[in-house]
Amino acid sequence: MALKTGKDYLKSIEELDLEAHVLGQxxxxxxxxxxxxxxQEAVAFTFDGAHDSETGDLFKAVxxxxxxEVNRFTHLHQSSDDLVKKVMMxxxxxxxxACCFQRCxxxxxxxxxFSTTFECDAKHGTxxxxxxxxYWRWVQLEDLVVDGAMTDPKGDRSKRPADQADPDLFLRVKERRPDGVVISGAKLHQTGMLNSHEILVMPTLTMRPGEEAWxxxxAVPTNHPGVRYIYGRQTSDTRKLEDSMLDVGxxxxxxxxxxxxxxxxxVPHERVFLDGEVxxxxxxxxxxxxxxxxxxxxCKVGxxxxxxxxxxxxxxxxxxxxASHIRDKIVEMIHLNETIYSCGISCSTLGERMPAGNYQVNLLLANVCKLNxxxxxxxxxxxxxxxxxxxLGTMPSAADLDDPVAGPYIKKYLAAAEGFAVTDRMKVLRLIENLVAGAGAVGYLIESMHGAGPPTAQRIMISRQAGLKDKVAQVKRLLGID
Ligand SMILES: Cc1cc2nc3c(=O)[nH]c(=O)nc-3n(C[C@H](O)[C@H](O)[C@H](O)COP(=O)(O)OP(=O)(O)OC[C@H]3O[C@@H](n4cnc5c(N)ncnc54)[C@H](O)[C@@H]3O)c2cc1C
Incomplete structure (x- = not known):
């Protein structure tokens, strides 16, 4: 088996010959x-990391x-050290x-x-x-990109799947055949879907008895003829279609x-990993x-x-x-960023071995991490x-920079500290704009809010995992209260 390079990966994705609706076409x-x-370049980076002599150890695991050896982006964690290395990578x-690289x-x-199916089999004999x-051995050997597809459209959030006006608002099994199942529905917001070889669909919430179909x-190959794709817009996305790359950020x-x-x-049976075990x-x-x-x-720390x-x-x-207030603001940014990293590292360090043999993060600290x-x-x-x-919000375009009339004014009036070229200053401003208000803000801000669930989902998990009863009991013991 050979670990793919970024170039191998790009070729393999091109060969899938996927089609999508993009901007109405x-x-x-x-x-x-x-x-x-x-x-696609961002995903390719995750492959090249395994071939770089400086990062190979981080990007590879046995x-x-x-x-x-496999690329760590396909690895089943065998220790808390693996979990830590994942976060570092x-x-x-x-x-x-400086963006979402889509492979995690x-x-x-x-x-x-892996761990859920082990426990489900033990209880249900599946x-x-x-x-x-x-399936996953094949993914590892082929060094594939797999999209994790959890989020259903969900329709009216106050209603259960069966009570929705359209049962497809939660992806479901529509038909059971002797050799497999027929599924129908949709998954929204799928990160890197068109850059993936495979899709792993999962339920979007805890299903109850009576909701077995959901x-x-x-696992579904991305080039399955029944799967359709509609490309999501990002803020300022059409800047990517312009001649100059400067305004893209x-x-x-x-x-x-x-x-x-x-x-x-x-989906044939061999690709089904849960079917009705609510x-x-x-x-x-x-x-x-x-x-x-x-x-x-x-990733967000990076x-x-x-x-x-x-x-x-x-x-x-x-x-x-x-200026002291500027230095202080940058220190504040570093402090916040490293606080997130500390949570990512600590929930990994305190990871636990599951009955299936792989390692799981500490649930409380992983949820604290995401809430931050x-x-x-x-x-x-x-x-x-x-x-x-x-x-950041008012700068003229790269096209004006090249204009014989506007260009010289831009170069004259956007000059700042000596020793820095105006074009370089514009590049830096555009990158910041990209991350705080442009295409990059989808991954850096909106995904930070909603990806892996909105803040309330983490609060619910934190309240479940925090052991509040024990804390109360401890205080009672300390104070001699019955
Ligand atoms: C950039 C980006 C990338 C993503 N990538 C992926 C991906 O690769 N794979 C994937 O599966 N998903 C992905 N997601 C989806 C993400 O997990 C969801 O956006 C998230 O779970 C929130 O779901 P939602 O968008 O439907 O919002 P909603 O669930 O509608 O939440 C909106 C608000 O309504 C509240 N709310 C929702 N339901 C209820 C209720 N019943 N009662 C009271 N309040 C409620 C929530 O707490 C929240 O405040 C991505 C999202 C983004 C933004």
């Missing part, structure tokens, strides 16, 4: 599309499933790409499904775990989110969410590094780097906006 050759190509990718969602799904092991976990990398529709998709649907959701909440303790670097640089370019992520990147963005100045 049915579009093929997605790798050539200006909106899609930067997101998998007991195939007894060989994600930070590295975030720092270097499948890794988090796999670790959750054979999901062996099926999943066979308790489905299965991030000239190389970008994220991707896709509405994904399953139109009567047949008592394991919530366990799967909780585990996937917790791994993913840990993930944000790495993007935070890029924002902090850009903020410190623009302060130098503006001639304010020495729903706030701190917004505060980092606020501080970066403060330090950068109003040009």
């Amino acid at each position: 049915k579009t093929g050759d997605l790798h050539e599309h200006g909106l899609v190509a930067p997101s 998998s007991p499933l195939c007894d060989d 994600q930070r590295y990718c975030g720092t270097k790409t 969602v499948g890794l988090d799904a796999a670790n959750a499904i 054979d999901y775990h062996q099926r999943f092991k066979d 308790a489905i976990c299965a 991030n000239p190389v990398f970008g994220g991707q989110e896709v509405m994904t529709v399953f139109e009567d998709v047949f 008592d394991y649907s919530g366990i799967m959701v909780e585990r996937f969410a917790s791994y993913h909440r840990q993930s944000y303790g790495g 993007v935070g590094d890029a924002l902090i670097g850009a903020t410190a640089l623009i302060a130098q370019m503006n001639g304010v780097a020495g 992520v729903t706030r701190f990147p917004y505060e980092l963005a606020r501080l970066a906006t403060d330090v950068a100045g109003g040009l």
Whole structure:
């Protein structure tokens, strides 16, 4: 088995020949599309990391499933050290790409499904775990990208799946056949879907007796003819289609989110990992969410590094780097960013071995991590906006920079501290704009709020995991209260 390089990966995705609706057009050759190509470059980065002599150790791990080295983005964690390395690798990718690199969602799904199927089989006598092991071994050997697809459209949030006006508002099993199931529905907001080889669908919430049709976990190839894709818009996305890369902010990398529709998709039994066992649907959701909440303790910290670097640089370019309040604001950004990282590392260090043999994060600390992520990147963005100045929202375009009349004015009036080129100052401002208000803010801010569930979901988990009764009992013991 050979670990793919970024180039191998790009070729393999091109060969899938996926089509999507992009900005109102049915579009093929997605790798050539200006909106899609930067997101594929970001995924390719996760492959190249395994071949770089400086990062190879971080990006590779030995998998007991195939007894060989695999890319860590497909690894089933064998120790808390593996969990820590995952977070470190994600930070590295975030720092270097300054965007969402889209590959952790499948890794988090796999670790959750691996342990859940083991326990489900023990109770129900099913054979999901062996099926999943066979499937995931193949994923590891082929070094594939897998999209973890949990989020259903959900319709009226006050109603259960069966009570919705349309039963497809939660992805469901529509038909059972002797050799498999037919699924119907959709998954929204899918990160990197069109850059993936495979999709792992999972239930979106804890299902109850009577909701067996919605308790489905299965693997579907992205090039299955019944799966349709509608590309998500990002703020200022069409800047990526312009001639100059300056106004894009991030000239190389970008994220991707896709509405994904399953139109009567047949899934053979060997690709089904939960089908109607409602008592394991919530366990799967909780585990996937917790791994993913840990993930944000790495990836968002890396993007935070890029924002902090850009903020410190623009302060130098503006001639304010020495001011005490500016230094203090940058220290505040670092403090918030490292607080998130501390949570990502600590929930990993305190990870536990599951009965299936893989390691799970500490649930309480993973949820504390993500709850911080729903706030701190917004505060980092606020501080970066403060330090950068109003040009962040009012700067003329790159096209005007090249204009014989406007260009010289821009160069004259956007000059700031000596020794810095105006174009470089514009580049830095555009990167900050990208992260706080542009295409990059989808991954850095909106995803920080909603990805892996909105803040209330973490609060519920924290209240369940915190052992509040024990704390009360402890105080009573201390004070001699009955
Ligand atoms: C950039 C981005 C990338 C993402 N990537 C992925 C991905 O790769 N895979 C994936 O599966 N998902 C992904 N998601 C989806 C993410 O998990 C969801 O957005 C999140 O779970 C929130 O669901 P929602 O968007 O439907 O919002 P809602 O669930 O509608 O939440 C909106 C608000 O309503 C509240 N609310 C919701 N239901 C109720 C209720 N019954 N009672 C009271 N209050 C309620 C919530 O607490 C929240 O405050 C992504 C999201 C984003 C933004």
